[in-house]
Amino acid sequence: MGHHESNYEPKWAIAKWFDERLPVYRMMSDQFITFPTPRNLNYWWTMGMVLFFFLVIQLITGIILTMHYIPHEDMAFNSVEHIMRDVNWGWLLRYMHMNGASFFFIAVYIHILRGIYYGSYKAPREVLWLVGVVIYILMMAAAFMGYVLPWGQMSFWGATVITNLFSAIPLVGDYITQWFWGAYAVSQPTLNRFLSLHYLVPMLLTVFVLIHVWALHVVGSNNPEGLDVKSSDDTLPFHPYFTMKDMFMAIVFLTIYAFFVFFMSNYMGEPDNYIRANPMVTPPHIVPEWYFLPFYAILRAIPDKLGGVIAMFGSIMVVAALPWLDRNPIRSLRYRPRARFFFAGFVVTAMLLGFLGAKPAEGWYVTASRILTLYWFVYFLVILPLLSKMETTNRHMPGSITDAVLGHHGVIPEAKQ
Numbered sequence: 001m002g003h004h005e006s007n008y009e010p011k012w013a014i015a016k017w018f019d020e021r022l023p024v025y026r027m028m029s030d031q032f033i034t035f036p037t038p039r040n041l042n043y044w045w046t047m048g049m050v051l052f053f054f055l056v057i058q059l060i061t062g063i064i065l066t067m068h069y070i071p072h073e074d075m076a077f078n079s080v081e082h083i084m085r086d087v088n089w090g091w092l093l094r095y096m097h098m099n100g101a102s103f104f105f106i107a108v109y110i111h112i113l114r115g116i117y118y119g120s121y122k123a124p125r126e127v128l129w130l131v132g133v134v135i136y137i138l139m140m141a142a143a144f145m146g147y148v149l150p151w152g153q154m155s156f157w158g159a160t161v162i163t164n165l166f167s168a169i170p171l172v173g174d175y176i177t178q179w180f181w182g183a184y185a186v187s188q189p190t191l192n193r194f195l196s197l198h199y200l201v202p203m204l205l206t207v208f209v210l211i212h213v214w215a216l217h218v219v220g221s222n223n224p225e226g227l228d229v230k231s232s233d234d235t236l237p238f239h240p241y242f243t244m245k246d247m248f249m250a251i252v253f254l255t256i257y258a259f260f261v262f263f264m265s266n267y268m269g270e271p272d273n274y275i276r277a278n279p280m281v282t283p284p285h286i287v288p289e290w291y292f293l294p295f296y297a298i299l300r301a302i303p304d305k306l307g308g309v310i311a312m313f314g315s316i317m318v319v320a321a322l323p324w325l326d327r328n329p330i331r332s333l334r335y336r337p338r339a340r341f342f343f344a345g346f347v348v349t350a351m352l353l354g355f356l357g358a359k360p361a362e363g364w365y366v367t368a369s370r371i372l373t374l375y376w377f378v379y380f381l382v383i384l385p386l387l388s389k390m391e392t393t394n395r396h397m398p399g400s401i402t403d404a405v406l407g408h409h410g411v412i413p414e415a416k417q
């Protein structure tokens, strides 16, 4: 993992005995207690820990929910109601899991935008970034399949719309879709395999999170200045400085989450999903969960089905390719005013696409979605590569992290007086 000298000293004889055989406590100490961390990290760097908390919440609540859930067309919907009404604390487990998914996505979107703003994807953190994108795709797969399990109207029709996208693949599309369903429509085999995969994917995701943290600890954190760590002055031990900062933000997040779980339990959900799945009745509007809306808007912005599917997957692939699209040597957008301007445009675009994804695909909604989809791709494929060449110097950059913390000149401001 990280390349700093281990200064772990086992205190008891038994700890020393154990350390010589399996130095797991040494590893924890080196990686999470004394780990040298840039001293200028701000609150945007706390999302990783918040994500970790939500991952644990989702795993625990999910494992217990599965003990009472029945993956059968005729029983799934009722089994969820049974969890809500009859199982001890079942309502709490379900609302925690439902809202936990949304909060997981809120945190991951902040985490990704932080990475883009501060250039955290640039060398030497490309692998860390790619592992992050894999995690994000796994999160989307898990959330999509989980949403199908309650077997409500939106579960069924959402699954039908999204799985049908595969039928856009030329020649083999229909075959692949039916293979995916295990039948000729979304039905019993589909539900059963979705439960199986909904359990498997988060386990894979957990493995990738460990790899993510490993990759992070090999190269160390980036920081708001985007400068490399030059000396030990630039860092502080992870504990207590960043454990406390992370805990503070985790408590803020968990408090807001608790408010949603207890008082606005269904605010982020769709009322239609409390109607049992009915293959004979299509709901008037089929909308995915909020975190998929920007991609849903991109999908529907393109008039051709295959084109829409390619654009939707492409919109994530361009994010994966960021380290090779933005070659500018300056990492942090603090020192790149032009890139900052276009980044703000990207954030607004993503939000507006989210708004449009929830609207019917008609009239000016479609026109606006097309313009915004165009900006999404132009931002990654044209603007960032161009700015790589056009915005490469900044006189105001401090010489080091410590210089920046102490007021740019390496002199403590008070000491100047």
Ligand code: HEM
Pocket (backbone or CB within 6 Å): 044, 045, 046, 047, 048, 049, 051, 052, 055, 108, 111, 112, 115, 118, 120, 121, 125, 128, 129, 131, 132, 133, 135, 136, 209, 212, 213, 216, 220, 221, 222, 223
């Ligand atoms: C389950 C989801 C995830 C977990 C638990 C997780 C965890 C973490 C943790 C603990 C850190 C260090 C603390 C921090 O910088 O916030 C981190 C850093 C990072 N993560 Fe994630 N992450 C997740 C998803 C993602 C995704 C989806 C991406 C990008 C697509 C990503 C990209 C990064 C990058 C680039 C860094 C380094 C940031 C820096 O040093 O400036 N992560 N992650």
